[in-house]
Each structure stands twice: as C-alpha cells, then as structure tokens.
Amino acid sequence: xxxxxxxxxxxxxxxxxxxxxxxxxxxxxxxxxxxxxxxxxxxxxxxxxxxxxxxxxxxxxxxxxxxxxxxxxxxxxxxxxxxxxxxxxxxxxxxxxxxxxxxxxxxxxxxxxxxxxxxxxxxxxxxxxxxxxxxxxxxxxxxxxxxxxxxxxxxxxxxxxxxxxxxxxxxxxxxxxxxxxxxxxxxxxxxxxxxxxxxxxxxxxxxxxxxxxxxxxxxxxxxxxxxxxxxxxxxxxxxxxxxxxxxxxxxxxxxxxxxxxxxxxxxxxxx
Amino acid sequence: xxxxxxxxxxxxxxxxxxxxxxxxxxxxxxxxxxxxxxxxxxxxxxxxxxxxxxxxxxxxxxxxxxxxxxxxxxxxxxxxxxxxxxxxxxxxxx
Numbered sequence: 151x152x153x154x155x156x157x158x159x160x161x162x163x164x165x166x167x168x169x170x171x172x173x174x175x176x177x178x179x180x181x182x183x184x185x186x187x188x189x190x191x192x193x194x195x196x197x198x199x200x201x202x203x204x205x206x207x208x209x210x211x212x213x214x215x216x217x218x219x220x221x222x223x224x225x226x227x228x229x230x231x232x233x234x235x236x237x238x239x240x241x242x243x244x245x246x247x248x249x250x251x252x253x254x255x256x257x258x259x260x261x262x263x264x265x266x267x268x269x270x271x272x273x274x275x276x277x278x279x280x281x282x283x284x285x286x287x288x289x290x291x292x293x294x295x296x297x298x299x300x301x302x303x304x305x306x307x308x309x310x311x312x313x314x315x316x317x318x319x320x321x322x323x324x325x326x327x328x329x330x331x332x333x334x335x336x337x338x339x340x341x342x343x344x345x346x347x348x349x350x351x352x353x354x355x356x357x358x359x360x361x362x363x364x365x366x367x368x369x370x371x372x373x374x375x376x377x378x379x380x381x382x383x384x385x386x387x388x389x390x391x392x393x394x395x396x397x398x399x400x401x402x403x404x405x406x407x408x409x410x411x412x413x414x415x416x417x418x419x420x421x
Numbered sequence: 422x423x424x425x426x427x428x429x430x431x432x433x434x435x436x437x438x439x440x441x442x443x444x445x446x447x448x449x450x451x452x453x454x455x456x457x458x459x460x461x462x463x464x465x466x467x468x469x470x471x472x473x474x475x476x477x478x479x480x481x482x483x484x485x486x487x488x489x490x491x492x493x494x495x496x497x498x499x500x501x502x503x504x505x506x507x508x509x510x511x512x513x514x515x
Binding site: 296297300301304305308320321322323324325326338340341342343344345348351352354355356 | 435436437438440441443444445447448451452460461463464467468471482486487488
C-alpha cells in the first residue's frame with residue numbers, strides 16, 4: 151500500500167526541496183521503495199538538489215501528455231537504492247499539470263509498487279501547490295521560526311483540511327506533521343527567535359522534527375547530495391530522526407537545546 | 422560587546438515574544454474568516470472509531486463519512502455510516 155506524502159509550506163525558501171530530498175532518501179535507505187516528484191513546473195530544482203540534473207530526459211508533463219512512459223521519465227538515484235526522481239518540466243505552460251493527469255501518474259506509481267510517493271510542492275498556493283497536496287495521505291508542513299513562515303504554514307494547514315481529495319471525498323483527513331527548519335537554539339535562548347514550543351502552540355500540529363540551521367545544508371546542495379547522506383552532520387542526523395518518526399518510531403528531539411555558555415564566555419564571547 | 426549585550430537583553434522585551442503575540446492575534450483572526458482547521462487528532466480518532474465499528478459490523482471504507490463543521494460558537498463532528506445490506510440505515514452521532 152503506497153503512501154502519498156506532500157512536502158509543503160506556502161512560503162518559499164524555507165527548505166521544502168531540501169526536505170523532500172532528505173526525507174525521500176531516508177525512506178529509501180530504510181528499504182522503502184520511494185519516488186520523489188518535483189511539482190514546481192517551470193522552476194524545477196529538485197533535480198539539482200538530488201544531483202541528477204544531467205540525467206533528466208523526460209519529465210512529469212511528458213508522462214501526463216503521453217510523450218514518454220513513466221519508466222522512461224523516472225531517474226534512478228545512483229547512490230541510494232530504491233530511490234527514484236520524477237522531475238518537473240521547464241515549460242511555462244501553467245496548465246500542463248492536470249488533476250486527472252497527476253492522479254493517473256500517482257496510480258501508475260502505486261502499481262509499480264512504490265511504498266512512498268513524496269510530492270515536493272512549489273511555493274505559493276497556485277495550481278502546482280494544490281495538485282502536489284491534492285492526493286496526499288500525509289503532509290509535512292515545513293516552517294521556519296519566523297513570523298511570515300508560520301503564518302503561511304497555518305494557511306497551508308487550512309487548505310490541506312479543505313481542498314484536498316480526502317477532504318472533498320469525506321475520507322479520514324490528511325495526517326499532518328510539522329517540520330521546523332533553520333532552527334537556531336542560541337537565538338531562541340536570547341529571545342530573538344520563536345521557540346519550538348511557541349510554534350507548536352500556534353500551529354497545533356504534531357512535531358515531526360527540528361532541523362538546526364546548518365552549514366551542511368548549503369554544502370549538500372552545492373554537491374547535489376541530499377544532506378541526510380552526510381551522517382556526521384547535525385542536519386543530516388536531524389533528518390534521519392524525522393524519517394524514523396515518520397515511520398512510527400519514537401525518537402527524542404535533538405539539536406533544540408543550546409550548549410550552556412560559561413559566565414566568562416558570555417561576557418567576552420560572541421554569541 | 423558581550424558585556425553590553427547582557428544588559429541589553431535583560432532590559433529589552435525580546436522580539437520573539439512580540440512575534441508570538443502578533444501571530445496569535447493574526448492567526449485567530451484569519452482562522453475566523455472561513456480558515457477553519459480540523460483538530461490534528463482527527464485522523465487518529467477516525468481510524469480508531471472505524472476499528473470499533475468493525476468489531477461489530479463489517480463496513481467498507483467508503484461507507485463511512487466523517488465531517489467536521491465549524492460554526493462561530495461550536496464545532497460539530499458528524500459521523501455517517503451506511504450499514505450493509507438489509508440494515509440500510511444511517512447512524513449518526515455528534
């Protein structure tokens with residue numbers, strides 16, 4: 151039984167694609183046959199973050215329009231077994247994605263035996279974003295501890311609850327998860343950043359994980375290698391924990407406390 | 422710089438507190454304008470209710486409809502089950 155997972159946020163630049171890449175890689179490394187789909191038609195970037203940009207031949211729009219078969223468009227990841235990427239097209243045609251078309255692609259992927267279908271949503275609430283979440287069984291809402299990102303996350307949660315297929319068909323609603331990214335415990339400590347508790351209180355969605363602000367994320371995207379593969383980095387480990395929780399394990403939160411600084415360190419040190 | 426910061430942080434209202442207060446007001450307002458969200462425990466609850474029903478009667482997934490309605494004063498959880506064959510009746514609870 152496949153699970154359709156959407157990674158969404160409303161606001162741009164909060165880490166949706168980084169998260170989609172990391173989570174899908176983590177699921178595949180756990181032995182789940184996983185495909186990650188880029189829904190950002192016209193502005194694809196998942197291929198870069200996954201490091202498969204030079205192997206893109208066909209994309210999801212080609213598949214929907216019958217110009218290529220699904221297996222021609224799926225790119226198998228070279229480093230991670232069980233992991234496939236379905237890129238977005240670079241067409242400017244906004245109507246290239248249709249509800250029926252996406253539904254058919256997802257059904258075909260189910261028949262191919264994929265355990266997880268991860269949909270990387272574009273920013274905003276336009277067509278691409280709506281189609282990315284429409285068929286979802288579960289949603290990962292990515293949010294930064296920053297005022298506009300939290301507001302947009304709340305808006306997306308409202309849309310998930312009212313505009314998805316599950317909502318329209320009156321089925322059990324989408325299971326929601328909150329993933330906080332770019333978290334800086336030391337800035338929370340000084341009272342200049344919203345805390346995990348603040349965000350949970352406002353959004354009231356179960357917490358999937360907290361990814362610390364980390365130089366490893368930029369390094370990973372520079373190299374085209376999902377950050378979860380860097381097992382020695384804080385962000386990589388935080389994503390591994392989140393994947394374990396997604397699969398039902400109970401894992402304590404890490405990287406949310408700041409290291410206590412000595413009094414002298416606070417006097418003379420920079421924060 | 423370090424020395425000054427300590428005093429500054431104590432005397433100033435931390436900005437995260439302001440962010441939280443502004444968000445709480447804003448989001449309460451936006452949710453009030455048709456931006457309603459079902460409680461997050463709903464999927465789990467629905468699953469468990471289905472399991473209980475299935476202890477007594479076999480129902481298909483599509484024979485059970487869950488709906489949450491939102492009014493200004495209250496929220497209504499509606500559960501609609503179509504029983505199989507001769508028991509073709511609806512059962513309702515809130």
